[in-house]
Amino acid sequence: MNLQELCKELGEMAKAQELVNFSAAGASLAEINPLQVDWYPLFFIIPSGTHTVKDDTTRYDLTLYYIDRLLEDNSNTIDIFSSSIENLKNILIGARSIPGVADVEDTYTIRNFMPEKLNDRVAGAYAQVRITCENETVCFVEPEDENNS
16 A cells, blocks of 8 residues: 555545545645635645655554634634544544554554644644555566576
């Protein structure tokens, strides 16, 4: 499983479990355009750090965000913080059942945040995680037969 497939599978799994209404992946939260977000809450994935490749697996370092819209008076901040934590945990539990996922790191830290650089009034949480996937063979080249050279 490559990075693009992993991000797509995580987003689809989160939407199928009805944990989020919108999912996407990108290099920065600044890529989130509120005009493109149909419905909150949203799940956003940023590939972060390094990715470690072994013979049969690749470990991806990802930052997963769960973001929801604040009310005008911010009265739902703690509700969003709480649901963000629980839904990120549920997404990571569900990630274990995605075909091709070999391991989801057991220990991770979830941090709540209220980003100031987005064009929308939101709050949420993020977790930096490691997910290990099985490598797929892209192509296989037969060794040349010395008699046919």
